Amino acid sequence: MGIYVKPIAFDSLGVRSMCIEVETDDLRMVIDPSVALGPRRYGLRPHRVERERLKELALKVEEAARDADLLIVTHYHYDHHDTGKKISVEIYDGKILIIKDPENNINPSQRFVRAPRFLKTVRDRVRELHVGDGNEFKFGGTLIKFSKPVFHGINDKLGYVIEVLVSHGGETFIYSSDVEGPPHKDQLEFMLVEEPDLVVVDGPLTYMLGRRFPEEMLENSLANLMKLVREARPRKLVLDHHLLRDLNYREHLAPVYEIAGDYGVKVLTAAELLGVEPLLLEARRKELYERERAEEAEGEAKEGEE
Secondary structure, rough: OOOOEEEEEEHHHHHOOEEEEEEEOOOEEEEOOOOOOOOOOOOOOOOOOHHHHHHHHHHHHHHHHHEEEEEEOOOOOOOOOOOOOOHHHHHHHHOOOOOOOOOOOOHHHHHHHHHHHHHHHHHHOOOEEOOOOOEEEEEEEEEEEEOOOEEEEOHHHHHHHOEEEEEOOEEEEEEEEOOOOOHHHHHHHHHHHHOOOEEEHHHHOOOHHHOOOHHHHHHHHHHHHHHHHHOOOOOEEEEEHHHHOOOOHHHHHHHHHHHHHHHHOOOEOOHOOOOOOOOOOOOOOOHHHHHHHHHHHHHHHHHHHO
């Protein structure tokens, strides 16, 4: 067995998340065991269908995490970690936990509120607690390496994240966490260190293009993703999370899909890696409400006829 990778909860599966299970001969791990929903989209709160999907995938995250030996938290945003609101804190019982450094290279809200709250919740539950930033760990024949802290996106306003590399049996898997692109070279460097078989990248923030995500950052992200394809040549490149909040994500990333075809790199969403169609619930939130209102109007009309 090399490395077995299974997406558990992602935006292409209907929730805001980037939770993934990784298994080798030596251990099973879950990265970023959490789920969330966009609090507002198109001025609308999450639809009933989204809330139901959240509950469904929260149970799957819990199940995967309970079976894991090791849990990893790459930063302290609620779609990547949870303090018991959506995911049971029991998942941390007896586990090895590797976390983003809660004191260094971290923005104020995570350093003084979110990280301390999380650590207070889990510290007495876990078997071992380690800081991941720039470090590496060996479990039998499995190597887990972490990047130095890199921007969560285009600057340090949203803090920093740590990227993850898992190597075993001649195979390599890389997880970007929330680099939002990646728009910067240092976010890309870690992905180019080895020739990975599978890379999971959260993708550029195109649904906020021209607002929180400048056009220049999209251009940088496209250039970096194309460089990743040319130089690392992974067998599979998963693009998801922020990117899948945009119904037109394929159009924005057309140059990446084109060059990937030239280099024999298969570009997928997390859903497609599982062999299912993407379920873009947040991106279709307006449609969900419109369909619901149409069905209600049709029902009222039928009642009136009777």
